[in-house]
Amino acid sequence: MSVLARVYEERGLVTTGLVLIEEHAQRVKPPRMLSVPFNFGNTLGRPNDPEYQHEILRATFDLLDREEGPALDRFSPDIAPELFSQGSGVVRQDSPVVSDPSQEVDLMRPFYERWVQQNGGRTAVGLSTISQTDFKLVIKFLENFIGNKELDTPIRPEQFSVSHFIRYCVDDLKAYCFESKMYEDPNLSITQLHEWLWAETAVGSLIMRLAERMRSDNDNEVKAVAFGIAR
C-alpha cells in the first residue's frame, strides 16, 4: 500500500490512505498515511458501523491538509483488536455433532441460503466456481486426495492447477460454513467463529487433515498451498 502511494504520488496524484503495520510505513515513507491498530481484514475497525468508519475516513482525508510529508498519524483511541485462533490452537470436541462433512454442509444449507438472501445475493463463496449445491463432490475429492486415492478430479476447471483448485475449494468451504453460522448466530465474535470452525465442525477437521497431507507432499506448489489452508 505504501509502495503504491509513492508510485502514484511520483506521477502527480495526491494520495492518502490507511496502514495496518506502522513500522513498514516508517520505512517506506509514503506521503500521507493514517496508522490504525486493527487486525488484518478489519481496516475500518467495526463492521456495519458507518459513523465509526466515517471517523476513520475523515481522519485519513484530514492528512490532505498537510503541507509536507511524510505524514504518518495514529488513529486514536488505541484499542486492542480481537485475535482469532488457528486450527492447531484449539482443542477439538471429542464428540462432534456431525462427523461427516457432506452431511454437515447439507445441514448448514438453509442457514447459508438465508444468509445470501439477507445480504442481497452477496457471498464470499465462489472462488472454486463449484456451486455450493455440489460441495459433496468437492468433499469427496478432498477426502480421496487425503487418502491418496484421487490426485485430480474432473470437476476441476482447467484454468486452475490442482493445488490452486484445492485452495479455492477450501476457501469456499470456510466461507460457506462461516456465513451459515453467522446467519444462525449473528452475535458470535470473530474468535468464537474461528473456534467453532476448528473445534466443532467436520469441515474444519477435514481441512486440518488436508493441510497435513499437503504439507507432506513432494510438490513444492502443493506444500506452499498447504500453508494458506490451515495451521
Added chain:
Amino acid sequence: MPRLEALGETQRKMLLNWPCPDNDDTPWTTMGKPLSESKVAMVTTSGIHLRGDAPFRSLKGGDASYRVIPRDSDPADIIQSHTSIGFDRTTSYRDINITFPVDRLEELVQSGYIGKLSDNYYSYMGAINDVEGLIQNSGPEVATKLLSEGVDVVLLVPT
C-alpha cells in the same frame, strides 16, 4: 494490526523482517483544489475483484497484477481471492466497507465533503513481498489510468 509490541514474538519478528523498501525521501504532490471539488478514486489491496475476473494467484513474492472494479458494481458480483490464514475475512462477509468502503465514499460525496468519485476503483492483493512489479509495471499502469480519468486524490485501503 495490533501494535507490534503487543504481538507474540513469532508474529512480531515475521512482520519486522518483512522485506519492504527503505526510503530516505517522500514524493509529494500538492493538492491543487479543495477535497470538496476533487475527484477521488479508491485503491484497495484486499485482493477483491469481479467474479468473472481471474483470481489473484499465490505466487512466490506475490501477484503484482491488478483488477478494475467499476464503481457501480453490485457487491454481490465482487469476490476476494486473496485469502490467508493470517487474516480474518468474516468481518468483510458482514460488511464490504470494512476494507472497501464504497458506501462510505458515496455518503461523503452526498454530504459535499468529497467533490466526486471516479468511475473505476482498482484492486491489488496484499502481502506482496517482491514489490518490483508494483513499482515498475502495475503501479505506473494504474496511475496512468487514474490520471486519464481525471482523478485528483487516491484513497488507499489495505486489508
